[in-house]
Amino acid sequence: MRFVSTRADRLAGVSLRTAMLEGLAPDGGLYVPERIEQWQAPELKRLPTRTLTEIAYRALRPYTREELDATTFEAVVVAALNFPIPLVPVEPGVYALELFHGPTLAFKDVGARTMARLLASLDSGEQPLTILAATSGDTGSAVAHAFHGVPHTRVVILYPEGRVSPTQEAQLTMFNRETSNVRAYAVSGSFDDCHRLTREAFADSRLRQRVRLTSANSVNIGRLLPQMVYYFHALAQLGREFAFPAPIVCTPSGNFGNLTAGLMAKRAGLPIGQFIAATNINDVVPQYLESGHFAPRASVQTIANAMDVGNPSNFERMLWLYQQDCAAMRQDVVGTRCGDDAVRLTIQQVFEERGYLLDPHSAIAYMGLKQRQIDGEAVGIFLATAHPAKFGEIVEPIIGRPVPRPEPLAHALAGPRHILKIDATFEAVRGTVDL
Numbered sequence: 225m226r227f228v229s230t231r232a233d234r235l236a237g238v239s240l241r242t243a244m245l246e247g248l249a250p251d252g253g254l255y256v257p258e259r260i261e262q263w264q265a266p267e268l269k270r271l272p273t274r275t276l277t278e279i280a281y282r283a284l285r286p287y288t289r290e291e292l293d294a295t296t297f298e299a300v301v302v303a304a305l306n307f308p309i310p311l312v313p314v315e316p317g318v319y320a321l322e323l324f325h326g327p328t329l330a331f332k333d334v335g336a337r338t339m340a341r342l343l344a345s346l347d348s349g350e351q352p353l354t355i356l357a358a359t360s361g362d363t364g365s366a367v368a369h370a371f372h373g374v375p376h377t378r379v380v381i382l383y384p385e386g387r388v389s390p391t392q393e394a395q396l397t398m399f400n401r402e403t404s405n406v407r408a409y410a411v412s413g414s415f416d417d418c419h420r421l422t423r424e425a426f427a428d429s430r431l432r433q434r435v436r437l438t439s440a441n442s443v444n445i446g447r448l449l450p451q452m453v454y455y456f457h458a459l460a461q462l463g464r465e466f467a468f469p470a471p472i473v474c475t476p477s478g479n480f481g482n483l484t485a486g487l488m489a490k491r492a493g494l495p496i497g498q499f500i501a502a503t504n505i506n507d508v509v510p511q512y513l514e515s516g517h518f519a520p521r522a523s524v525q526t527i528a529n530a531m532d533v534g535n536p537s538n539f540e541r542m543l544w545l546y547q548q549d550c551a552a553m554r555q556d557v558v559g560t561r562c563g564d565d566a567v568r569l570t571i572q573q574v575f576e577e578r579g580y581l582l583d584p585h586s587a588i589a590y591m592g593l594k595q596r597q598i599d600g601e602a603v604g605i606f607l608a609t610a611h612p613a614k615f616g617e618i619v620e621p622i623i624g625r626p627v628p629r630p631e632p633l634a635h636a637l638a639g640p641r642h643i644l645k646i647d648a649t650f651e652a653v654r655g656t657v658d659l
Contacts, residue, residue, distance in 0.1 A: 413648030442481025451485030502592030510559025
């Protein structure tokens with residue numbers, strides 16, 4: 225299996241190791257597999273009998289077979305995916321896929337932990353490797369936790385100052401110590417600024433001559449591919465219910481890596497009827513689906529801050545999947561959007577009526593599903609991407625009671641804060657990377 229650029233898929237492909245280490249292709253495109261491995265009908269029928277790690281092994285093995293032996297790769301998935309991803313009924317015909325039971329309580333643990341272990345297995349470690357990542361919230365803490373203590377590796381994380389929750393900032397900065405290989409910097413700007421700065425770093429040939437640099441955002445194919453796994457795992461837990469009609473899945477979307485992975489799973493043969501791309505008011509992709517015109521713009525701050533993205537990177541992969549054909553994409557994806565007031569109301573109503581507590585991002589996914597699901601027809605699944613305790617300052621006033629904090633979160637909040645600030649300039653970022 226080779227990996228090609230979204231901008232030049234006729235050029236020679238590269239290995240998974242090269243794609244992961246480079247992050248972006250030389251032409252500025254994103255790496256994608258030269259083909260998406262198909263699942264056969266008998267395999268899909270056996271899904272309900274498979275464990276999470278067995279599904280992960282089958283889903284990802286085609287992309288690693290030429291570079292990792294079976295025993296090594298099995299150890300990667302067993303170590304990375306050592307937490308449950310349950311499918312929980314919320315109401316008749318509606319299920320939440322809870323992706324927040326990993327160490328940082330967000331769905332990005334799946335991709336970050338798998339990527340860290342893949343890199344450790346694929347890279348020789350002869351030269352230090354610097355991981356550079358921009359985050360609007362949960363990516364940074366997942367990457368920091370996944371790579372903390374990994375030999376021959378430095379991690380530099382950029383997050384927008386004042387635009388992540390206090391809880392997220394505590395998780396981001398908990399490793400900011402002199403002896404740590406992880407540094408998180410508060411950038412005086414938006415997430416789009418952070419993302420722009422990482423792209424400038426990767427485009428700087430002189431910097432890359434001095435520093436082995438790669439990304440841990442979902443632009444990195446090593447973080448994106450593992451996210452396919454939980455879509456297969458969700459349908460495995462539905463069991464016989466997923467046969468017909470095919471379920472619909474609502475994915476809360478910001479940088480659109482999560483949805484892209486789901487579309488790749490569908491392309492591999494997973495029987496999902498339709499995807500719903502649910503956004504907050506940063507709705508450039510729903511607008512594209514309606515108008516056929518993609519118009520990126522500056523992001524707007526909302527209470528679902530991990531989705532405050534005005535120019536989503538992975539949309540390029542979506543266009544590649546559908547060969548730039550908006551009409552074809554519309555066959556598989558519809559868009560929804562909502563504002564902060566609707567998010568708050570949904571959190572309150574679902575808690576009062578169903579006894580289920582949502583974080584703001586999961587609330588947007590629930591709303592998107594309810595807007596598109598027709599009663600009595602297909603089963604609906606929405607992705608619950610973060611534990612509500614990560615957004616206690618938003619959720620607790622809405623429901624009028626404290627949200628219990630899981631132990632990993634309580635530990636992060638109890639520790640001292642070490643906040644490092646930099647300007648939103650490439651010179652400042654270069655100084656953090658090129659030490």
